[in-house]
Amino acid sequence: MFKALLLEQEGKATVSSVQELDDSHLPEGEVTVAVEYSSLNYKDGLAITGKGKIVRNFPMVPGIDFAGTVIDSASPDFSQGDKVILTGWGVGESHWGGMAQKARVKARQLVKMPEGLDSRNAMMIGTAGLTAMLCVMALEQSGVTPEQGEILVTGASGGVGTVSVALLAKLGYDVVTVSGRPENSAMLVNLGAKLILPRNRFEEPARPLDKQLWAGAVDTVGSKLLAKVLSEMNYGGTVAACGLAGGFDLPTTVMPFILRGVNLQGVDSVMCPTDKRIEAWERLVKLLPESFYELACRKVTLEGVAEYAKAITEGQVTGRIIVRV
Ligand code: NDP
Numbered sequence: 001m002f003k004a005l006l007l008e009q010e011g012k013a014t015v016s017s018v019q020e021l022d023d024s025h026l027p028e029g030e031v032t033v034a035v036e037y038s039s040l041n042y043k044d045g046l047a048i049t050g051k052g053k054i055v056r057n058f059p060m061v062p063g064i065d066f067a068g069t070v071i072d073s074a075s076p077d078f079s080q081g082d083k084v085i086l087t088g089w090g091v092g093e094s095h096w097g098g099m100a101q102k103a104r105v106k107a108r109q110l111v112k113m114p115e116g117l118d119s120r121n122a123m124m125i126g127t128a129g130l131t132a133m134l135c136v137m138a139l140e141q142s143g144v145t146p147e148q149g150e151i152l153v154t155g156a157s158g159g160v161g162t163v164s165v166a167l168l169a170k171l172g173y174d175v176v177t178v179s180g181r182p183e184n185s186a187m188l189v190n191l192g193a194k195l196i197l198p199r200n201r202f203e204e205p206a207r208p209l210d211k212q213l214w215a216g217a218v219d220t221v222g223s224k225l226l227a228k229v230l231s232e233m234n235y236g237g238t239v240a241a242c243g244l245a246g247g248f249d250l251p252t253t254v255m256p257f258i259l260r261g262v263n264l265q266g267v268d269s270v271m272c273p274t275d276k277r278i279e280a281w282e283r284l285v286k287l288l289p290e291s292f293y294e295l296a297c298r299k300v301t302l303e304g305v306a307e308y309a310k311a312i313t314e315g316q317v318t319g320r321i322i323v324r325v
Contacts, residue, residue: 004100014050029104032072036119038063038098039126040321045312056094066098067119075107083113088270128159131269133280135240142238149215157184162296208255223247238263
């Protein structure tokens with residue numbers, strides 16, 4: 001028997017409960033993993049509360065991330081005892097996810113735990129942290145260097161935001177953050193932010209072009225905030241856009257692109273190819289300072305997930321939440 005958070009649909013509502021299941025309930029897959037930790041991402045919040053159409057079929061075990069130890073494998077790539085990480089691939093959406101003591105998935109969806117990382121710290125990073133690293137790599141690939149100027153991080157107190165701040169600061173960039181929560185300023189400064197700008201500074205409708213301020217940006221918010229950021233990018237600057245915490249629309253014009261050569265680079269972690277994931281995880285282990293794990297993470301149990309799921313959809317969670325299953 002194993003414990004799992006199970007989502008069921010009652011009428012139009014999504015209802016969650018912690019249940020005891022046996023192995024016959026596990027879905028098809030080549031590798032069975034004893035999950036040690038999962039984590040709570042924005043997408044998990046939408047799935048668990050039912051606020052977003054994330055779950056494709058019920059009953060569903062949510063959790064787009066997990067880390068644990070292989071207990072059974074039909075794949076030559078993994079053996080019993082291997083420590084593994086899973087993020088994305090639709091797990092926790094259309095296939096049972098990580099908020100359970102056991103999970104069964106396809107071998108190609110797993111990456112081996114990098115040297116120097118354990119399950120707990122891997123989930124403190126999780127999908128949010130992987131996405132932050134992919135955003136930083138996107139800025140690097142488009143040629144943004146620390147000498148070119150300041151990098152803006154939006155939605156800074158959240159999971160992607162906090163990891164982005166820590167990574168960029170470690171790489172020597174000057175990081176300016178946008179946050180709607182002044183109470184998180186001290187944490188952001190401790191993570192490496194040089195300046196915190198209030199969210200409302202970005203909420204007036206953007207002019208097509210504004211004063212050039214940013215060499216690069218990591219945007220987790222979308223909508224009018226991203227439009228404002230685009231209007232303030234330096235000539236040739238790049239925005240790595242990964243999120244929609246403020247909305248999925250983008251009320252902008254072509255001006256930043258055609259007059260300033262601004263690059264808008266989309267970033268996706270869900271279907272990201274395995275070789276890029278491995279590179280990103282290895283860099284995360286090397287770059288993230290110990291202070292990140294101390295400053296920006298908290299632990300909950302399966303029973304405590306529902307409360308935080310609601311909070312994350314309301315923009316009220318700070319940093320990363322790991323789930324001890
Ligand atoms: P969090 O909820 O942890 O962080 C989002 C942050 O955005 C909040 O902490 C808040 O920061 C800010 N925010 C919240 N609501 C609003 C709003 N209405 N307007 C402006 N800012 C707001 O989420 P994650 O960090 O886990 O994810 C961030 C976004 O990135 C989500 O949209 C998520 O879906 C997306 N994402 C995309 C991935 C991909 O592969 N493309 C992978 C992972 C996440 P503050 O209070 O400091 O302003």
